[in-house]
Structure formats: C-alpha cells, structure tokens
Amino acid sequence: MSSDTERLFSAAFIHEKIDIPYKYLTMLMTKLAKADLLDVTRGRNGGFSWSKGVEEIFLIDVLNAIGENNCTNCAFTESDCDELNPCALHDAYKVPKNALVAMLTETRLSNIDPALL
Helix, strand or coil: CCCCCCCCECHHHHHHHHCCCHHHHHHHHHHHHHCCCEEEECCCCCEEEECCCHHHCEHHHHHHHHCCCCCCCCCCCCCCCCCCCCCCCHHHHHHHHHHHHHHHHHCEHHHCCHHHC
C-alpha cells in the first residue's frame, strides 16, 4: 500500500501486488482495520487506506494488530523464560532481543521504502 493516506487500494490490487493468498490478505486487512490502522471504504470504488499518516504507525503496531508480536517471548524454549527462570540461552539472546524490540518500536512505516507500502 502506498504511504498516501488518501488513496484507496482494493484487496484484489494488494493481492496481485504482493502475491500472498487472497484469503490470508483479507484476514490481515480486517485485523489492521479493527486495530484502527486501516480505514475501509465499502462499495464498488472502495478499498483500504491508512487511517493515519505512516509517520505515526510503528512496526510494532502492525505486529500487535495482527497478533504476531512475539518479541517478548523466548525464542528457544516454550516454557516461561525470564530473569528469574532463565533458559540456557537467556543471557546470550538478551542483546539481540533488545535490539529487535528497539527496531520494531522505533521504526515507523514512513522509514520503509515506499514501494513496499
């Protein structure tokens, strides 16, 4: 989708542009709309547009909206891993994990190549 918040993009257009399954795309778009990241205009000339400027939306917002923010989970164990119950790789993973969280919370959609939006 474009960084232009006024332009509407149909699900069919986005599907063709990024080549992901249509059903999966519409599920993602619905979740983004429910999280107030997208506006939906129904009807023949309808489509999706960003609900606010891309400079106001962070990558973490998108992950939270689609239920894919696993950044606080341990990547190496299914059990709880924290400072009190560290897994074997807890200390080694702490630095890259913190860097990932920082990148997701500090990167705005406006920082991404517009061709990808």
